[in-house]
Amino acid sequence: MESILICDDNQDIVEALKIYLGAEGYTLYTAANGAEALEVVEQHSIQLILMDIMMPRLDGITATARLRQKGNIPIILLTAKSEETDLVLGLSVGADDYITKPFRPVELIARVKSVLRRYTMLGGMEQHPGQLVVGGLALDDESKTVTLDGEPVELTPLEYSLLKHLMEHPGKVFSSRELYRAVWGAAPVSGEGAVAVHIRHLREKLEIDPATPRIIKVVWGQGYKLEKAKEANT
Numbered sequence: 001m002e003s004i005l006i007c008d009d010n011q012d013i014v015e016a017l018k019i020y021l022g023a024e025g026y027t028l029y030t031a032a033n034g035a036e037a038l039e040v041v042e043q044h045s046i047q048l049i050l051m052d053i054m055m056p057r058l059d060g061i062t063a064t065a066r067l068r069q070k071g072n073i074p075i076i077l078l079t080a081k082s083e084e085t086d087l088v089l090g091l092s093v094g095a096d097d098y099i100t101k102p103f104r105p106v107e108l109i110a111r112v113k114s115v116l117r118r119y120t121m122l123g124g125m126e127q128h129p130g131q132l133v134v135g136g137l138a139l140d141d142e143s144k145t146v147t148l149d150g151e152p153v154e155l156t157p158l159e160y161s162l163l164k165h166l167m168e169h170p171g172k173v174f175s176s177r178e179l180y181r182a183v184w185g186a187a188p189v190s191g192e193g194a195v196a197v198h199i200r201h202l203r204e205k206l207e208i209d210p211a212t213p214r215i216i217k218v219v220w221g222q223g224y225k226l227e228k229a230k231e232a233n234t
Contacts, residue, residue, distance in 0.1 A: 001025045001026055001027055002026055002027070002047040002048060002116055003026065003027040003028070003029065003044060003045060003046050003047055003048075004021055004026045004027070004028055004029070004046070004047065004048045004049070004050065004112070005028075005029045005030070005031060005037060005040050005041065005044075005046045005048070005049045005050070006018065006021075006028060006029070006030045006031070006050050007030070007031040007032075007033070007034065007036070007037040007049060007050065007051045007052060007055070007060065007063070008032070008050070008051075008052035008055070008078060009032045009033060009052065009055045009056060010052070013052075013078070013101070014030055017050060017108075018030070020105045020108055020109060021108075021109075021112065024109060024112075026112075029044060029046065032055070032056075033055040033056055033057040033058050033059075033063075034051075034055060034057070034058030034059055034060055034062055034063025034064075034066075035057050035058040035063070036057075037049065037051065037058075037063050037067075038058075038063060038066060038067070041067065041070075041073065046073055047073070047074070047116060047119060048073070048074045048075075048076070048112060048115060048116055048119070049067070049073055049074070049075045049076070050076050050078055050099075050112075051063060051064060051075050051076065051077055051078065051090075051095070052077075052078045052079075053077055053078070053079050053080075053083050053086050053087065053090060054080075054083065054086070060077060060078075060090065061086060061089055061090050061093060064077070064090055064093050064094055064095050065093040065094065067094070068093060068094035068156070072119075072156050072157055073119075074096045074097075074115045074116070074118075074119045074157065074158075075094065075095045075096055076095070076096060076097045076098060076099060076111060076112070076115060077090045077091075077095045077097070077098040077099070078098070078099055078101060078103075079098050079099070079100055079101065080100070080101050087193075088193070088197055091193075091194055091197035091198065091201075092197055092200070092201060094156060096115055096156070096157070096158040097111055097114075097115055097158075097184060097194055098194060099111055107186075110186045111184075111186060114184055114185035114186050115184075117185065118157055118158070118161055118183075118185070119157050130142070132164065132167040132168065134167050134170050134226060134227075134228070135215075135227075136148055136149040136150075137167065137206070137215065139160075139163065139164055139167055141164070144160065146160065146163065148206055153205055153206065154205070155202075155205065158183070158198060159198060159201060159202055159205070161183045162179065162183050162195075162198055162199070162202065163202055163206075163226075165179065165182050165183055166216065166224070166225070166226035167226055169226070170225075170226050170227070170228045171225060171226070171227070171228045172225060173219045173222050173223050173224070173225045174223045174224055174225065175222065175223040176195040176196065176223060176224075178223065179195050179223070179224065180194070180195050183195075195224075199216060199224055202216060203215075203216055214227065215227055
């Protein structure tokens with residue numbers, strides 16, 4: 001069973017999460033701040049981190065950024081509604097998803113399973129052969145790699161899944177709700193804002209000028225689409 005790190009300085013929340021996740025059979029580790037979380041990751045094999053944002057010694061945003069420098073362990077932020085600005089920053093530096101406190105156990109477990117499933121698939125335990133090519137953008141699902149005009153593009157598992165879904169349907173417009181359901185694998189109870197952040201992150205990696213994107217575009221009032229090859233290259 002997968003190992004999960006719970007990082008929160010509120011002991012009541014930690015104990016509640018241990019009850020919910022322990023009932024699912026996960027191996028659990030805990031940390032009271034970001035510095036301790038980094039130490040646990042160095043010492044143990046962790047497949048998912050639940051990371052609080054506001055913590056002493058080292059906050060969740062800084063810890064997430066440092067973890068992303070080392071690898072792609074999935075990170076779900078635990079956030080209060082008053083921390084919206086920090087949440088956007090956390091998603092920008094590499095967090096995969098978030099859950100707003102107080103959270104419902106059913107939603108928590110659904111989010112955890114969805115993120116772990118995606119991480120496992122991209123980790124090589126399940127393969128889906130094939131290559132997608134849209135203009136100069138190529139995605140190889142056997143090697144889980146992406147190139148743009150022949151140059152490799154480094155993506156997180158979440159960014160890869162989002163791009164793959166868009167590339168499978170070039171020219172089709174998806175609402176934030178549809179993308180969240182397709183990529184995160186759950187109903188967007190409170191996470192549609194994550195889509196906009198990850199789209200922006202993808203643009204920063206794929207577009208020459210993210211402010212005037214040619215590959216991933218917004219259809220105002222409707223959603224996002226990946227331009228078809230001819231349109232993307234004009």
